[in-house]
Amino acid sequence: MQRLPLAYIIPGMKTYEEVVDANGRTLCGKGVELTEEHLKRFQEFGVQFITVEGLKVRLPWEKTLEEELEGLEKRFEGISDPVLLNIKEVLKEFLLEKYKET
Amino acid sequence: MDPYEKRKEVRRKLRKLEGLPTLPPIVQRLNTMVEDERVSIGQIAELIEKDQVITSKILRLANSAFYGFPRRVSTVQNALMLLGINVIKILITTSSIFEILHKEDVGLWEHSVGVAACAKILAEKVELKEPQEIATAGLLHDLGRVIEKVAFLQEYNQIIEFIKKEKKDPLKAEEEVLGINHAEIGAFLMRQWNLPERLIEAVEAHHDLSKAKEFKKEAAVIHLADVLIHARGYGESLYKKVPPLDEKAFKILKLDFSFIKELFFKLEPKLYELKFFTEELKKETEGM
Known part of the structure; x- marks a missing residue:
């Protein structure tokens, strides 16, 4: 999207x-x-x-799905709070859905 | 210097507004007018419209995605009706600070507008009144960080070094160097400027909800929005990792965790609009 x-x-x-x-x-x-x-x-x-739908226009500041997921891992590195980890999971689901049609 | 002494020095400097950009002269007249019950919205709009620079800044902010009005806000009167006098007063008071922010620290600017947009969605979901005020608190929540950079640059650089080299928690680093953290600095200055207590508390308590007395929900919204924008990775702040979350925020707001996914879907289109908005500002600054 x-x-x-x-x-x-x-x-x-x-x-x-x-x-x-x-x-x-x-x-x-x-x-x-x-x-x-x-x-x-x-x-x-x-x-x-x-x-x-999809990512039809290449915007210079927009990340690829791989970059997004990598950034997500980095931002949550070392975090063990279960609620924050749930937020991370939700974000992952959101990103996969956002990039689904590409 | 011992942090307690340093804290006193910082507060003294802030009280005198040393090293801070001067407030636009219109602010004082606006304050007097707002207190006078006989003054109409039309008269306030007339005063603001005399200052073209301020007028264009207000209209631009009123039209940006963190407020998210579907309709184009084209006059000051319009902006006053939609945003309310409180928000307009804040936008005028802080206009020079925000100019510094998007010119000098685009990352923090993006973080701030992201938190504003997220706070607006949360405020609407939990039915807080005047959600545009909460969005404005989101915009201002890291005001203290801008002040550190503008008025305490040497200390600010030391804070950055503490975080980078010694892997210190950003809040602790601030408290060690300045004896006060950015949430407190922001709130202190907002009090100096006579801004509404509802927004001050939200800013003051955004890393420590126990500091909110009367406006717990407002503080919880800003706290949660701050964490969620860090988690989404929009903009930049001194936190390279997602900051600690106080789970109580959900309880205070009576918010079910299941809303978070819906929120990210609602937020994403706003973040696109904000990115285009920031890019536009950048181009203008570079062209100057």
């Missing part, structure tokens, strides 16, 4: 969550393949960011 400024979105990308306009109105559901018409409409309604 990636959340991108509207200018980065191209037809064919799939929404990961609903697209909502500035007044809270839903413009498009989740899992929808975006078309040129969608993008025009989003622009008209002042949408700034859209969350799409």
Whole structure:
């Protein structure tokens, strides 16, 4: 999953969550393949960011799944508190899900 | 110097605001206006709008993802209604500090905005009133660290060295060198600036929940948000590892652990927006 400024979105990308306009109105559901018409409409309604499936755009600051998992291990190195370790597990599940479609 | 004496010296310096950026002149007038019941929001907005630099800073922060308003905040009046006068006052008071922060320590800036976004999600989940105030407390929670860097650079460098070479816990290193830690420094300064007690307590207790008296939930939110942002690895602070978690935070908030996964999914899109926001700020600073 990636959340991108509207200018980065191209037809064919799939929404990961609903697209909502500035007044809270839903413009498009989740899992929808975006078309040129969608993008025009989003622009008209002042949408700034859209969350799409996968990691379609290479962002210079974005890490790969391997880098993310490695960083996670490092941040939790030597930690034995069971609650913190549970948080680590949850994060791992979250990351695997986030990077699933790539 | 013995930590107790050092602590006194630090507090003396903070009381005189030595070495700190001066507050924008508008702050004093704003304080008087806020206390006067006859003054309307429109009049306050008018005063703020006279200062274009402050106005653009406020609108930019009001529109960033840690507040997460779906609607574009385009006027000061709008910002005052959505964020409330407390938040606006804080943003104006701390504007020069935050400028230093995103210019000099992008890592800590990113950590701070991340904690703000996470705190907002938590505050909404546990139905605390004025979640935007809690987000602002998140933004300010490491204010003391910025102050250390700005007004006590020599000591700050010593603290860093203690952490790196002697593997000392960051809080202990601060207490040894300065006799006071960043949570206390931040709260001390916020009191000097007459900011609301609700936010001060949240900042003061974010590493030690027992320090919160009246605002335990607020403190628990900031504490948990701080730990979770460290765990997610967004931004940087003096903690290279995830800091200790006080499990009581869950109890105080009556929060079930199962919410944490949902939280990470809610948080991630915000972190993307914040990253774009920071990159934009960086480009502007570099272009200056």
